[in-house]
Amino acid sequence: MNGKSQLGDFLQTRRSQLSPDEAGVPTYGERRRVPGLRREELALLAGVSASYYARLEQGHSLNASPEVLDAIARALRLDESERRHLHDLARSAKPNRRRRPAPERVTQATTQLLDALGHVPAIVIGRRSDVLAWNRLGHALFAGHLDPGAPDIPAQRPNMARLVFLDAHTRDLYADWPSKARAVVGNLRLVAGKYPQDAALHTLLGELSARSEDFASMWADHRVKACAVAEYEMRHPLVGSLTVTQQTWSQESGPSIVAATAAAGSPSRVALDLLAQAVTQTASARSDSRLSTG
Structure with a gap:
């Protein structure tokens, strides 16, 4: 996978x-062999020549201006996330503009923030969806079946994309699993556009495509999605059904923080409080056990 092929x-x-009707292109009742717009139709909508657009789609023209890319984005009816993704793909297709991924780490400030969010489930996610850190409640809500110390060991770090597609516990955790899965794929598409030379990301995508037909199908759809705020119904094995709002705070050159909240006074908030009590009791029991054997 490279920038040229991704862009095309x-x-x-x-x-x-994009159907002709959606784009406002008259077809006069003609029968079309393939769905969607023809190249020359899209080029006309974008205000560029058909030959120029064809070269761009084939990866032979890598100097499209921001104005041309915006015109193509409008013609394709792209939303803001998709428009930014198109610009990222165009930049990454240029050999001298490739970005080298920086090493991922959890800063002291981020660790302090996780501690401050003690009563809110929170996890720190890297660009490839690796779990770099979590607080106790974040571990209990999102991956209580895993070793709580796993994020501290790079070779054992859980990966949320793998969990969503390949882990039965996580798949059962989301009542509307397809919605969560599409969000994960859409976010990975954005990352792949920004970091086309990330070998570890390519390995992850290859593994998921080979092991999950659902992932392969969703990846081929080329949908992108910035996961900022989303509501999910979860079926937790300890506290039952609850609906949480997952909010993601992304840093420009660092990992993202994902937190889950529920409305005050709601049954879901009660469920989170019960989960917090269970986490506290478990931690207290472990502490007592260490003291008795010390």
């Missing part, structure tokens, strides 16, 4: 997903 694949896929 994205344009071709999104063009095929």
Whole structure:
């Protein structure tokens, strides 16, 4: 996977997903062999020549201006996340503009923030969706079946994309699993556009495509999604059904923090409080056990 192929694949896929009726292109009742817009139709909507657009989609023209990319984005009816993704793909296709991923680490300030969010489930996620850290409640809500110390060991760090697609516990955790899965894939698409040379990311994507037909199908759809705020119904094995709002705070050059909240006074908030009590009791029991054997 490289910048050229990603850009061409994205344009071709999104063009095929946009019908003439949606784009306002008259067809005069003609029978079309393929769904979506033709290249020349999209080029006309974007105000560029058909030959220029064809070269861009084929990866032979890598100097599209921001204005041209915005015109193509408007023609394709892209939303803001998709428009930014298109610009990222165009930049990454240029050999001299490739970004090298910086090493991922959890800063002291982020650790302090996790501690301050003690009564809110929170986890720190790297760009490839690796769990870099979590507080006790975040571990209990999102992955209580895993070793709580796993994020501290790089080779054993859980990966949320793997968990969502390959882990039965996590799949059962989300009542609307397809919605969560599409959000994970959409976010990975954004990351792949920014870091086309990330070998570890390519390995992850290859593994998920080979092991999950659902992932392979969703990845081929080329949908992108910035996971900022989303509501999910969860079926937790300890506290039952609850609905949480997952909010993601992304840092420009660092990992993201994902926190889960529920409305005050709601049954879901009661469920989170019960989970917090269970976590506290478990931690207290472990502490007492260490003291008795010390």
